[in-house]
Every structure is written in C-alpha cells, then in structure tokens.
Amino acid sequence: KVEYQLEYGENSLEIHADAVAENGNILIVDDVLATGVTAKASCELIQLLGGNVVGCAFLMEITALNGRSLLTDFNVHSVIQY
Numbered sequence: 001k002v003e004y005q006l007e008y009g010e011n012s013l014e015i016h017a018d019a020v021a022e023n024g025n026i027l028i029v030d031d032v033l034a035t036g037v038t039a040k041a042s043c044e045l046i047q048l049l050g051g052n053v054v055g056c057a058f059l060m061e062i063t064a065l066n067g068r069s070l071l072t073d074f075n076v077h078s079v080i081q082y
Contacts, residue, residue: 036067
C-alpha cells in the first residue's frame, strides 16, 4: 500500500504482494497524466515490490498541470498533449 496526497485530499493504492516479480519489468499505463501524483505513487508501489518501472504511458497529458515533473526518473510518453 502506498498513500499519497492529492490537491483535494488523500488517497492510496494497493496491490497484491505477489503481483510483481522481483526485477520484473513493468509499464505503467493510464488514460490521463494530470498532476502526476497517482502515476508517481504507482511507480513507488511497483518499486517497493522489487519491480522495475520501464516507463509510463498516457493517452493524454494536461501539460499545464506539469505532472511530468514528478516522473523525471522514468521514461514518460503521452499520445496527446493538451
């Protein structure tokens, strides 16, 4: 479990302890990159389980919210920048 702060409150993500193989390569895929806090929490959760985040892919990125700045340690790709 990883807890994180949103601009309007708190949230958390959970995953089964055996869902990620040690040193397994994981691609985070989501529909929208906005503030980046959920994507960053997802990456942290994968890393806590011993996984290797090979990148983050998004259909759309809201560039004005600068979410990419929280993901500088990862390869980030978005199809549409708005």
